[in-house]
Amino acid sequence: MARLGTLMNLLFREIGDARKAPALVQATREMDALLAHAAGFRPDSAAFTPDAQSEAAVMRGFRACLQRAREALARLREALPVAQEGEARQRLLELDRLRRRCHAAFG
Secondary structure (H helix, E strand, O other), rough: HHHHHHHHHHHHHHHHHHHHHHHHHHHHHHHHHHHHHHOOOOHHHHHHHOOOOHHHHHHHHHHHHHHHHHHHHHHHHHHHOOOOOHHHHHHHHHHHHHHHHHHHHHO
């Protein structure tokens, strides 16, 4: 997960530089692979549930959060090579908000 943070920092730092678009697209692909892999993790919040049904609900929420993040990442990736800087930055902020919500909910 630390690598995701590093890649987010890279995106925030370089998003306005058209020359960096190919590297940023590659960074989003790496992030997507990390998020896909994270779907196999069990968040800490699932470990402290009283029963299997509650744990299953936490896991569904966790996976749904990851899926929303992957969708936001795909929208960002589409915007990087062609979009105005403002649109790409908006999509990056959307992804960052989702990342923060997922982290707050699931640790």
